[in-house]
Amino acid sequence: MNTLRTFAVTSLLLAASVDVAFAATTPGQPTQKGTAGEFLVVGDSVVSSQQLFLGAENMVYVVDKVENNPAQINGHPAYASAFDLDSNTARPMDIITNAFCAGGNVMGDGTWLNVGGNQAVTYGGLQAESQNGGGPYDDPDGRNSLRTLKPCSDDKCDWEIVGDMTTQRWYPTVETLPDGTLIILGGCQNGGYVNDRYQDNPTYEFFPSKGAPVHSNILATTLPVNLYPLTWLLPSGKILVQSNYDTVLLDHETGDEKPLDKMPDAVRTYPASAGTIMLPLTPANNFTATVLFCGGTNLQSEQWVTSWPIVEYGASTSCQKISPDVSPSYTPDDPLPVARSMANFIFMPDGKIFCVNGAETGTAGYGNDTWAIGQSYADKPVLLPTIYDPEAAAGKRWSSAGLKASTIPRMYHSSATLLPDGSILVSGSNPNADYNVGEGIAYPTEYRTEKFFPSYYNERRPEPQGIPDSIAYGGDAFEITLDKEDLFGDVKKVESAKVVIIRTGFSTHSMNMGQRYVELESTYYGYQSNTTAVLHVNQLPPNPSVLAPGPALLFVIVNGVPSVGVQIMVGNGKVGEQETKEYASLPSSNIFGSSGSSGNSNNDSEDGNPDAAISLSHKLMATYILLLVSLVQFGL
Numbered sequence: 001m002n003t004l005r006t007f008a009v010t011s012l013l014l015a016a017s018v019d020v021a022f023a024a025t026t027p028g029q030p031t032q033k034g035t036a037g038e039f040l041v042v043g044d045s046v047v048s049s050q051q052l053f054l055g056a057e058n059m060v061y062v063v064d065k066v067e068n069n070p071a072q073i074n075g076h077p078a079y080a081s082a083f084d085l086d087s088n089t090a091r092p093m094d095i096i097t098n099a100f101c102a103g104g105n106v107m108g109d110g111t112w113l114n115v116g117g118n119q120a121v122t123y124g125g126l127q128a129e130s131q132n133g134g135g136p137y138d139d140p141d142g143r144n145s146l147r148t149l150k151p152c153s154d155d156k157c158d159w160e161i162v163g164d165m166t167t168q169r170w171y172p173t174v175e176t177l178p179d180g181t182l183i184i185l186g187g188c189q190n191g192g193y194v195n196d197r198y199q200d201n202p203t204y205e206f207f208p209s210k211g212a213p214v215h216s217n218i219l220a221t222t223l224p225v226n227l228y229p230l231t232w233l234l235p236s237g238k239i240l241v242q243s244n245y246d247t248v249l250l251d252h253e254t255g256d257e258k259p260l261d262k263m264p265d266a267v268r269t270y271p272a273s274a275g276t277i278m279l280p281l282t283p284a285n286n287f288t289a290t291v292l293f294c295g296g297t298n299l300q301s302e303q304w305v306t307s308w309p310i311v312e313y314g315a316s317t318s319c320q321k322i323s324p325d326v327s328p329s330y331t332p333d334d335p336l337p338v339a340r341s342m343a344n345f346i347f348m349p350d351g352k353i354f355c356v357n358g359a360e361t362g363t364a365g366y367g368n369d370t371w372a373i374g375q376s377y378a379d380k381p382v383l384l385p386t387i388y389d390p391e392a393a394a395g396k397r398w399s400s401a402g403l404k405a406s407t408i409p410r411m412y413h414s415s416a417t418l419l420p421d422g423s424i425l426v427s428g429s430n431p432n433a434d435y436n437v438g439e440g441i442a443y444p445t446e447y448r449t450e451k452f453f454p455s456y457y458n459e460r461r462p463e464p465q466g467i468p469d470s471i472a473y474g475g476d477a478f479e480i481t482l483d484k485e486d487l488f489g490d491v492k493k494v495e496s497a498k499v500v501i502i503r504t505g506f507s508t509h510s511m512n513m514g515q516r517y518v519e520l521e522s523t524y525y526g527y528q529s530n531t532t533a534v535l536h537v538n539q540l541p542p543n544p545s546v547l548a549p550g551p552a553l554l555f556v557i558v559n560g561v562p563s564v565g566v567q568i569m570v571g572n573g574k575v576g577e578q579e580t581k582e583y584a585s586l587p588s589s590n591i592f593g594s595s596g597s598s599g600n601s602n603n604d605s606e607d608g609n610p611d612a613a614i615s616l617s618h619k620l621m622a623t624y625i626l627l628l629v630s631l632v633q634f635g636l
């Protein structure tokens with residue numbers, strides 16, 4: 001019995017700040033060796049990577065369902081681990097209760113929450129006799145559990161149970177709110193391939209708790225495929241919720257749900273499990289959110305609840321996107337080159353999207369049906385990744401040019417995340433009720449963990465100086481300096497420089513909850529005489545709904561080559577309302593000492609004196625106009 005394992009002390013959570021160093025550092029070069037365009041098996045995750053997230057610059061945390069993993073901790077199999085990116089080794093961790101198909105996300109102070117899960121189980125994933133621990137797996141019921149982790153760069157941090165939710169949630173989604181608290185949406189009580197009305201939990205609640213769960217109409221009306229609803233906090237402060245064929249804008253403060261258009265072509269929620277992502281929020285698109293959905297499965301509700309050889313049914317190639325703060329309608333985008341269920345969409349620092357994992361037929365889920373492949377409900381794993389370029393012309397956005405396939409099928413219960421060095425960690429796959437390895441098993445429990453190395457991986461990385469340890473919502477701009485090597489020996493390369501913040505998110509079930517890419521506004525001064533440059537970089541817009549507070553990675557990209565990412569804190573590092581300030585205006589870009597005009601630089605500064613340049617600049621007026629527009633647009 002382990003009844004004392006559960007502490008109902010939510011207040012503990014807010015007491016201490018997170019023990020990760022957020023230092024103003026100059027990033028160096030990657031230490032991992034790899035070949036551009038290829039995967040490399042780098043290590044063993046020790047437990048199967050059903051869920052994972054980058055918690056510290058050098059540490060990925062892995063969460064598995066309860067099963068018979070050979071690695072032991074505290075006298076029972078381990079169901080979690082920490083994968084050290086420097087040594088590529090994992091240490092088993094104790095996550096205490098059964099986090100099977102849990103949700104997760106990060107708070108404004110850097111604390112990660114892992115929430116919900118399944119009842120206690122024994123061999124074969126069958127229900128355990130005791131729900132309080134004991135038995136072979138010693139895994140108390142996790143359906144209400146609120147588990148937190150304050151990540152660390154060593155082995156000194158662990159999961160703890162900080163209390164219970166008011167209701168049971170298996171397959172919940174978690175979204176970070178503008179004050180750094182969390183909203184927890186949906187789920188069911190007992191699990192299964194799809195949901196049903198006897199166990200549905202069509203509500204949302206908050207962490208820290210704001211009381212009883214709130215009923216959600218879209219969750220109540222989109223059975224049976226309303227598990228792990230697809231959600232994004234929008235710059236308007238509303239939350240986009242997509243479930244089965246329905247879409248709404250949720251106002252989480254009033255409970256109002258405004259219906260948007262029906263999702264065309266396919267179901268995107270689990271177990272259809274499309275690849276989904278909010279495209280980059282940039283100054284060029286005025287930080288307007290567009291969400292992309294690709295793949296999934298074209299089935300009607302009644303087709304999910306009868307047993308038929310779904311494993312042979314082709315997945316969808318359809319891509320659709322929506323800009324919910326602007327229009328209620330979906331518009332088609334370039335289809336996937338290969339149909340996929342269970343694709344993971346992962347941001348690369350250059351703003352392109354890496355699409356990895358998944359299967360050409362079938363869906364997520366597993367069972368002992370005669371038609372399953374082993375227990376897998378999916379087949380024809382897609383091994384060749386493909387990349388989506390949001391900047392490319394329509395018809396040309398997808399490409400697998402220069403990419404080599406993986407050799408490891410990664411389907412149900414696989415996951416992926418961007419790493420600071422710009423590689424992508426890919427792990428998991430386990431369409432099995434329990435740990436299942438050995439000869440003749442088509443899709444075993446997979447521990448092998450790969451890194452994928454994008455085209456830029458072995459380029460000399462920029463080593464920008466002046467990266468701050470936190471980014472605010474408006475206020476003074478800051479400067480980042482680039483030297484000759486960072487500019488590839490050519491001052492004009494500064495024209496391509498951008499500064500971006502990426503939240504890598506909580507990866508599970510083809511979702512990366514909270515994943516987001518925001519480009520900061522920046523201008524430059526380039527100096528021809530000594531081939532150096534200064535970037536003038538704005539803080540985030542004065543609106544925490546553009547990027548909720550909490551830790552994220554900052555990258556500087558020059559000539560398409562990203563620096564190694566530095567972990568910074570977005571906001572004040574605390575849970576609570578965030579201060580917003582006026583958005584600064586930046587001096588116009590200029591290359592001093594150049595003989596011809598370049599880019600959008602002006603031509604009145606042959607003396608290389610930036611101050612003279614500003615005072616003379618015809619663009620000064622434009623800057624003031626920009627400032628005015630900014631003030632208006634953020635309602636100041």
Ligand SMILES: *[C@@H]1O[C@H](CO)[C@@H](O)[C@H](O)[C@H]1NC(C)=O
Binds near residue numbers: 125367368433434
């Ligand atoms: C499915 O079969 C496996 C292997 O025989 C077994 O361990 C498991 O308990 C079965 N699951 C169910 C739900 O019957």
Ligand SMILES: *[C@@H]1O[C@H](CO)[C@@H](O)[C@H](O)[C@H]1NC(C)=O
Binds near residue numbers: 529532608
């Ligand atoms: C490069 O030259 C500019 C213009 O003279 C000067 O302001 C800047 O400090 C120089 N940078 C370095 C790193 O020497």
Ligand SMILES: *[C@@H]1O[C@H](CO)[C@@H](O)[C@H](O)[C@H]1NC(C)=O
Binds near residue numbers: 597603604
């Ligand atoms: C750039 O500066 C030179 C020298 O002052 C001047 O002769 C030329 O007209 C300028 N060109 C533009 C496009 O302003």
Ligand SMILES: *[C@@H]1O[C@H](CO)[C@@H](O)[C@H](O)[C@H]1NC(C)=O
Binds near residue numbers: 286632633634
């Ligand atoms: C930019 O977005 C804001 C709201 O997010 C809006 O008020 C403003 O009109 C937009 N500006 C432009 C130029 O589209």
Ligand SMILES: [Cu+2]
Binds near residue numbers: 100101413509
């Ligand atoms: Cu699952």
